[in-house]
Amino acid sequence: MNRLAYLxxxxxLSIPVVIFGTSLTFIILYAGPxxxxxxxxxxxxxxxxxxxxxxxxxxxNEPLWxxxxxxxxxxxxxxxxxxxxFSPSTPAFEIVVQFLPRTMWMGxxxxxxxxxxxxxxxxxxxxxxxxxxxxTASFSGIVWRAMPNFWLAVIIMQFLSxxxxxxxxxxxxxxxxxxxxxxxxxxWETWVVQTKVIGPPDLSQLLGPNTTLGLPMPNWENLLAAxxxxxxxxxxxxxxxxxNEMRIGRTAMLESKNSNYVEMAKAKGLPPRTIVWKHIxxxxxxxxxxxxTAEAFVLVGGSVLIEYVxxxxxxxxxxxxxxxxGDIPLASALMYVFxxxxxxxxxxxxxxxxxxxxxxxxxxx
Amino acid sequence: xxxxxxxxxxLADRIKANPRPAAIWAGVFVxxxxxxxxxxxxxxMALPYDVIxxxxxxxxxxxxxxxxxxxxxxxxxxxxxxxxxxxxxxxSVIPNQGYQMPDGSWENTxxxxxxxxxxxxxxxxxxxxxxxxxYWVWRGYLVxxxxxxxxxxxxxxxxxxxxxxxxxxxxxxxxxxLFIVMAIFxxxxxxxxxxxxxENPYSHQVQYYDEAxxxxxxxxxxxxxxxxxxxxxxxxxxxxxxxxxxxxxxxGTLISGKDLFTxxxxxxxxxxxxxxxxxxxxxxxxxxLALMSAYYKGVFDLATVLVSDSFQAMPQLLVLxxxxxxxxxxxxxxxxxxxxxxxxxxxxxxxxxxxRAVRGxxxxxxxxxxxxAAESFxxxxxxxxxxxxxxxxxxxxxxxxxxxxxxxxxATAGLSYIGIGVQPPTPEWGRAVSVGxxxxxxxxxxxxxxxxxxxxxxxxxxxxxxxxIRDAIDPQSEGGSADEVAATGGGA
Numbered sequence: 001m002n003r004l005a006y007l008x009x010x011x012x013l014s015i016p017v018v019i020f021g022t023s024l025t026f027i028i029l030y031a032g033p034x035x036x037x038x039x040x041x042x043x044x045x046x047x048x049x050x051x052x053x054x055x056x057x058x059x060x061n062e063p064l065w066x067x068x069x070x071x072x073x074x075x076x077x078x079x080x081x082x083x084x085x086f087s088p089s090t091p092a093f094e095i096v097v098q099f100l101p102r103t104m105w106m107g108x109x110x111x112x113x114x115x116x117x118x119x120x121x122x123x124x125x126x127x128x129x130x131x132x133x134x135x136t137a138s139f140s141g142i143v144w145r146a147m148p149n150f151w152l153a154v155i156i157m158q159f160l161s162x163x164x165x166x167x168x169x170x171x172x173x174x175x176x177x178x179x180x181x182x183x184x185x186x187x188w189e190t191w192v193v194q195t196k197v198i199g200p201p202d203l204s205q206l207l208g209p210n211t212t213l214g215l216p217m218p219n220w221e222n223l224l225a226a227x228x229x230x231x232x233x234x235x236x237x238x239x240x241x242x243x244n245e246m247r248i249g250r251t252a253m254l255e256s257k258n259s260n261y262v263e264m265a266k267a268k269g270l271p272p273r274t275i276v277w278k279h280i281x282x283x284x285x286x287x288x289x290x291x292x293t294a295e296a297f298v299l300v301g302g303s304v305l306i307e308y309v310x311x312x313x314x315x316x317x318x319x320x321x322x323x324x325x326g327d328i329p330l331a332s333a334l335m336y337v338f339x340x341x342x343x344x345x346x347x348x349x350x351x352x353x354x355x356x357x358x359x360x361x362x363x364x365x
Numbered sequence: 366x367x368x369x370x371x372x373x374x375x376l377a378d379r380i381k382a383n384p385r386p387a388a389i390w391a392g393v394f395v396x397x398x399x400x401x402x403x404x405x406x407x408x409x410m411a412l413p414y415d416v417i418x419x420x421x422x423x424x425x426x427x428x429x430x431x432x433x434x435x436x437x438x439x440x441x442x443x444x445x446x447x448x449x450x451x452x453x454x455x456x457s458v459i460p461n462q463g464y465q466m467p468d469g470s471w472e473n474t475x476x477x478x479x480x481x482x483x484x485x486x487x488x489x490x491x492x493x494x495x496x497x498x499x500y501w502v503w504r505g506y507l508v509x510x511x512x513x514x515x516x517x518x519x520x521x522x523x524x525x526x527x528x529x530x531x532x533x534x535x536x537x538x539x540x541x542x543l544f545i546v547m548a549i550f551x552x553x554x555x556x557x558x559x560x561x562x563x564e565n566p567y568s569h570q571v572q573y574y575d576e577a578x579x580x581x582x583x584x585x586x587x588x589x590x591x592x593x594x595x596x597x598x599x600x601x602x603x604x605x606x607x608x609x610x611x612x613x614x615x616x617g618t619l620i621s622g623k624d625l626f627t628x629x630x631x632x633x634x635x636x637x638x639x640x641x642x643x644x645x646x647x648x649x650x651x652x653x654l655a656l657m658s659a660y661y662k663g664v665f666d667l668a669t670v671l672v673s674d675s676f677q678a679m680p681q682l683l684v685l686x687x688x689x690x691x692x693x694x695x696x697x698x699x700x701x702x703x704x705x706x707x708x709x710x711x712x713x714x715x716x717x718x719x720x721r722a723v724r725g726x727x728x729x730x731x732x733x734x735x736x737x738a739a740e741s742f743x744x745x746x747x748x749x750x751x752x753x754x755x756x757x758x759x760x761x762x763x764x765x766x767x768x769x770x771x772x773x774x775x776a777t778a779g780l781s782y783i784g785i786g787v788q789p790p791t792p793e794w795g796r797a798v799s800v801g802x803x804x805x806x807x808x809x810x811x812x813x814x815x816x817x818x819x820x821x822x823x824x825x826x827x828x829x830x831x832x833x834i835r836d837a838i839d840p841q842s843e844g845g846s847a848d849e850v851a852a853t854g855g856g857a
Binding site (some may be wrong): 016024028147152302 | 456695778798806
């Protein structure tokens with residue numbers, strides 16, 4: 001089976017997955033106990049002419065099966081419907097486009113940061129097994145992963161936003177340290193660029209007006225501010241990934257290190273540096289690929305709570321709001337987008353895996 | 366997968382032939398029961414439990430007794446309800462609520478000890494008892510293995526020995542055990558009870574010595590709570606402090622003045638309840654599907670893969686939010702303040718990972734000769750799978766279940782943090798994080814920080830236990846990646 005056929009099969013198999021997921025969403029949201037009319041008009045006002053009008057508009061009088069087919073047809077043609085509580089009469093697609101970038105910005109950093117912390121730490125631990133460094137790195141990885149993200153977010157948010165002004169408790173102790181040593185107290189909000197700790201990052205001015213060779217140049221200052229703004233949230237969101245990558249990285253490193261081809265390379269008299277980078281490192285990366293892509297699942301779902309704590313208005317926040325307010329079309333549209341994202345990510349992961357490690361083969365699950 | 370018995374001689378006959386070890390073991394059991402008989406009887410008398418939680422918690426013993434083994438099963442059957450369990454050592458035996466006279470002596474506490482000492486003593490006694498019961502169960506296994514089992518050796522022995530020698534796994538087991546004991550004995554280990562302190566503070570009273578009038582006064586717990594609020598730098602009752610009414614707060618108080626330790630002990634109960642119910646549902650679905658797909662293979666397996674993929678394609682936390690909100694107004698969310706709904710959702714959505722964890726081992730086990738042999742004897746499919754395949758996949762189930770328990774705890778706390786999930790007055794750790802969040806950098810940091818630390822510790826414990834079981838059943842394996850995501854609660 002060649003790669004193209006594999007890709008086709010993969011896509012074909014994901015179609016029922018999407019249909020099943022969206023059907024389930026429909027059943028929960030439309031056939032469930034939520035009454036959209038009372039969500040719009042307020043509880044207790046679900047009768048009378050206004051309610052009847054809304055029922056007619058939303059096709060609530062039609063039988064469930066016909067609404068189901070309309071719903072599925074609309075989603076598959078990417079006609080995502082209109083929000084009616086969160087932002088009345090705005091197409092859901094518009095809302096997604098408006099709020100998605102912040103979540104993506106946070107998610108991108110949440111994938112990147114752990115890569116550059118977790119993998120090196122894991123490889124370090126794997127190269128020096130059963131040393132103090134290994135134990136410290138492994139143990140902190142385990143604890144770091146076990147900490148609830150929302151709790152970590154709350155703690156970090158409180159400490160960063162109070163690095164100045166607080167004169168009591170733990171903050172008092174922290175602030176008293178510089179007084180002794182003579183260093184300026186650290187203040188996150190004014191550090192490098194002025195940003196607030198909570199609130200959405202400003203992504204509108206990332207590209208500056210200056211153009212070189214006709215290409216838009218990044219506006220460094222805004223880019224820096226937007227990055228710094230999202231950094232605490234991204235670190236928290238990526239914390240679990242970091243722990244996982246560290247664990248898997250350590251194991252992979254240990255396995256490669258003790259394998260036959262490394263013995264062979266040693267016997268050939270290759271310098272240790274070449275062995276580590278060319279033979280161990282590259283092979284140890286293989287098992288990390290599914291771990292990294294699997295983080296997408298955690299990132300998509302986990303963004304809701306982090307966005308809640310840091311008041312980042314991304315799609316996680318929109319989803320929470322739409323659910324709380326009974327904005328069913330928006331919620332189902334978002335769920336559809338999430339399902340599509342995860343399915344695509346899954347396909348990409350499988351393809352990547354077969355490219356990086358051809359031994360996995362196209363037949364394997 | 367307890368030791369399989371191939372003997373033609375029933376266990377009772379073997380015990381009759383050599384009764385001494387069994388008699389000693391049973392004697393200890395009688396002594397253990399005798400210690401708490403009064404408490405048990407007292408409970409049966411004082412039945413009217415919380416009207417809503419009672420029928421539900423009444424169902425719990427059957428769920429608990431499986432995984433937790435004989436101890437709880439025996440006690441649970443006697444108590445007939447979880448609320449019957451806790452007062453193993455009745456809190457009134459070692460009372461810790463009293464008042465201090467002007468000369469510094471304490472009235473109404475155990476032996477005139479200070480409330481802090483009385484409470485600590487009760488805590489130590491409860492844990493000593495619990496650990497002794499655990500040891501007694503362990504001895505029971507050893508006695509059985511040495512004296513009564515037909516087979517001199519089974520593979521399970523090696524697994525259990527490996528788990529014993531696995532210090533990281535043992536650490537996990539101890540942490541998990543501490544957590545479970547805290548949950549089961551919540552009313553006993555707490556300085557006060559949830560009913561008196563959290564649910565109905567105005568129908569309970571507390572005595573204190575009033576210096577102004579120079580006499581012993583009585584106020585309602587609710588009024589006393591108002592005087593013991595932890596509200597940051599202006600007023601705080603932190604770790605190990607006494608409030609104006611001489612009540613002792615090991616972990617301090619909440620911003621409402623309620624005792625945080627009591628809140629957390631009862632919160633542990635909710636978490637344990639959700640975890641056990643969810644894992645039972647998820648495990649049941651996962652094992653049946655894995656066995657069926659290993660037996661029927663082909664189209665059935667493909668269909669299961671597709672369904673499982675579809676479930677996994679929906680982000681767990683978002684589904685949780687969606688379903689908790691959708692079911693928020695129904696009768697089902699009334700049960701145990703919404704904890705039951707969460708448990709159901711976790712169970713129905715959690716089987717996919719469990720199923721993936723046991724599908725491979727199930728397929729491998731089916732390949733063995735003994736399965737063919739049993740089949741050629743004409744054994745029915747369900748008996749075949751249950752008897753000859755299921756025992757070999759239980760270990761893998763346990764690994765993933767242990768990891769998932771941590772994930773469920775994190776996700777429950779996360780949902781309660783944003784206000785869906787477990788509703789007041791039922792305590793839940795995530796809600797404590799939420800109410801104390803603005804006081805983290807003040808003197809009242811304990812409100813948010815301690816529950817978070819507790820979640821972290823318990824989740825580390827469950828993960829360590831999972832690692833230990835994995836190394837015990839499969840010493841060659843070096844950690845899988847499939848179960849890693851389960852440990853993080855869908856990103857909560």
